[in-house]
Amino acid sequence: xxxxxxxxxxxxxxxxxxxxxxxxxxxxxxxxxxxxxxxxxxxxxxxxxxxxxxxxxxxxxxxxxxxxxxxxxxxxxxxxxxxxxxxxxxxxxxxxxxxxxxxxxxxxxxxxxxxxxxxxxxxxxxxxxxxxxxxxxxxxxxxxxxxxxxxxxxxxxxxxxxxxxxxxxxxxxxxxxxxxxxxxxxxxxxxxxxxxxxxxxxxxxxxxxxxxxxxxxxxxxxxxxxxxxxxxxxxxxxxxxxxxxxxxxxxxxxxxxxxxxxxxxxxxxxxxxxxxxxxxxxxxxxxxxxxxxxxxxxxxxxxxxxxxxxxxxxxxxxxxxxxxxxxxxxxxxxxxxxxxxxxxxxxxxxxxxxxxxxxxxx
Ligand code: NAD
Numbered sequence: 315x316x317x318x319x320x321x322x323x324x325x326x327x328x329x330x331x332x333x334x335x336x337x338x339x340x341x342x343x344x345x346x347x348x349x350x351x352x353x354x355x356x357x358x359x360x361x362x363x364x365x366x367x368x369x370x371x372x373x374x375x376x377x378x379x380x381x382x383x384x385x386x387x388x389x390x391x392x393x394x395x396x397x398x399x400x401x402x403x404x405x406x407x408x409x410x411x412x413x414x415x416x417x418x419x420x421x422x423x424x425x426x427x428x429x430x431x432x433x434x435x436x437x438x439x440x441x442x443x444x445x446x447x448x449x450x451x452x453x454x455x456x457x458x459x460x461x462x463x464x465x466x467x468x469x470x471x472x473x474x475x476x477x478x479x480x481x482x483x484x485x486x487x488x489x490x491x492x493x494x495x496x497x498x499x500x501x502x503x504x505x506x507x508x509x510x511x512x513x514x515x516x517x518x519x520x521x522x523x524x525x526x527x528x529x530x531x532x533x534x535x536x537x538x539x540x541x542x543x544x545x546x547x548x549x550x551x552x553x554x555x556x557x558x559x560x561x562x563x564x565x566x567x568x569x570x571x572x573x574x575x576x577x578x579x580x581x582x583x584x585x586x587x588x589x590x591x592x593x594x595x596x597x598x599x600x601x602x603x604x605x606x607x608x609x610x611x612x613x614x615x616x617x618x619x620x621x622x623x624x625x626x627x628x629x630x631x632x633x634x635x636x637x638x639x640x641x642x643x644x645x646x647x648x649x650x651x652x653x654x655x656x657x658x659x660x661x662x663x664x665x666x667x668x669x670x671x672x673x674x675x676x
Contacts, residue, residue, distance in 0.1 A: 325377070332381050336431070340424040345417040348407065350376055351424065352384035353432055354400040357670045360430055361401025362456070362617060363387040364437025365421070365444075367409040380404045386607060387614075392662035393643075394611040395635055396618050401432045409439040418444045422451030430454055435617050456617040465620035471629060472612035473509030475636040476581045479609030480514075480555060482640035483577040483602050487554075494518040497553040499543070499575075501525075502560025503534045506581040506610075510559060511538050524548055525560070549573055556580070563587040565603070570595050579604035586655060593653030604640055605658040611636060 329337060335356060340349040350373075353361040363384055370376040380402050388400025405421060407413075425432060425448065435457040436445055442464070448455040449462075458464035480498070485491040497520040500507050507523070511534060514521050521540040524547070525531045535542040543551060549569055556573070558564045558580035565578065566587035578585070578601060585606045586592040596603045612633050619629040639661075647657040 328377070328381060332385055334381060334384070337377075337381075338424065338428065340421060342417075342420045345414065345420040346407065346412050347405065347417045347420045348373075349403055349405040349421055349424065350380045351403040351428070351432055352380040352401060353428075354381075354384040354402075355388040355666065356399035356431060357666050357673070358392060359397040359399050360433050360454075361387070361399040362391065362433045362435065362614070362621075363400060363402035364435045364457075365403040365405060365440050365448075366437040367405040367407065367413065367439030369408040370404070370406050373406065376404050376406050388666070389659060389662040390607040390611055390614055392665045393605075393608050393639060393658055394614065394632075395639070395665075396614065396632075398614070398618060401434075402437075403432070403434055405439070413444070415447050418447035419451050422448035422455070425454050426452035428454070433617075433621065456620045458620075463620075465616045465629070467505065468613035468616035469505035470509045471616045471633055472506045472581055472610055473513060474630065475612035475615070475633050476506065476510055476557065476559070476579060476609050477513040478634060478637040479604040479640045480557065480577065480579045482637045482644065483579050483604050484555070485641070486644050487576045487602055492517075496520070496555060497522065498555040498557055499524065499548055499551060499553045500540075500557045500559055501545075501548055501564070501580070502558070502582070503530060504559070507557075507559035508534055510557060510581070511540050515539065520553075522547075522551055522553055558582040558585050565592050565596065567592075567595075570599065570601075573599065573601060575601055577602045577604070579609055580606070581610040582606060583610065589655060593655040597647070597651075597653045602644070603654050605643060605655045608639055608643065608658055609636055 334354050336353040338351040384400050384402035391398035433454045442459045445455050445458045449458050460466040481491040499522045501524050503523050503525045511521055515538045522543045523540045524543050531542045555577040556575045562584035565585050615632045643654050643658045647654045
């Protein structure tokens with residue numbers, strides 16, 4: 315008995331420590347569904363976040379992941395100026411083995427029961443087809459295919475946001491946001507990376523590209539007249555800007571030590587291996603870092619547009635705000651002499667607390 319009650323206490327303690335509003339555990343033995351929906355904050359609007367399907371080693375690991383990811387969504391929506399809260403969900407299990415229509419629809423019914431407090435979208439391990447299954451049970455889902463009213467591929471929108479984030483940083487570092495003549499290394503030329511290469515080449519930027527997919531690397535290099543480089547050259551090539559668009563944690567003790575970039579701005583999530591340590595390390599080295607969750611918010615903006623019925627034009631207008639938002643982060647970082655990732659968090663927290671106050675008046 316005492317063992318069980320201490321488990322309950324520790325889960326609730328975890329929620330209090332991270333400031334979560336609600337966490338829903340979903341269990342459906344008929345379909346094999348085991349999922350956790352975490353709603354971090356809904357001050358600004360309904361909590362929106364993707365559903366990740368992953369074979370976690372334990373339920374505790376799944377809970378830790380969903381709490382971390384949902385909190386990050388609160389900050390992302392807040393700093394982007396969207397009227398959305400932060401949430402996320404994880405389905406525990408191997409998506410290639412246990413995912414079925416019934417499992418996804420059962421999960422959709424759990425979302426339905428939250429009456430709009432949580433809205434989901436695709437993430438690692440889930441697809442637009444899965445979103446269609448969820449849509450069969452509830453309207454609180456985005457990222458369904460364009461053919462049935464969805465927002466379509468978010469990557470071009472994400473790339474545009476990253477491009478504007480780069481421009482905002484270039485303005486700070488070089489006094490003008492004209493990109494011609496600057497050099498950029500794009501690591502990862504997938505959905506977002508390729509669109510970014512195209513935008514950069516349109517402004518006559520010298521673009522170096524790197525990808526583990528050799529065939530794609532040479533195809534994209536030919537198409538946009540970019541220069542392919544091997545992974546070991548990324549940090550020695552001597553370019554002005556590094557745009558990580560593949561994997562996270564590329565900003566760490568090992569890589570930052572020898573870095574000579576003026577700017578780091580890319581789409582990859584969680585670029586700083588350790589938020590507390592590496593943001594400060596970049597500041598100390600005089601490297602301007604554009605917080606990833608701000609400049610890669612195009613995907614979230616695309617979901618928001620789908621929800622609100624905005625067309626492509628309005629989606630792009632909202633994405634353009636990323637330029638000013640990045641400038642504001644840089645300004646606060648300079649005046650307070652704090653890392654940009656910390657400045658971004660402060661701005662996001664201030665917006666939430668300001669809006670909380672106005673909502674308290676009758
Ligand atoms: P993607 O899977 O289409 O592309 C990733 C590319 O990176 C692939 O070409 C892959 O071969 C390459 N890659 C993988 N490991 C690599 C390595 N070690 N070195 C070099 N290249 C490597 O993914 P995407 O949709 O373009 O997203 C890129 C990043 O941006 C991801 O971190 C993603 O989480 C993030 N992101 C994407 C969006 C979006 O709208 N797609 C939105 C926000 C954030």
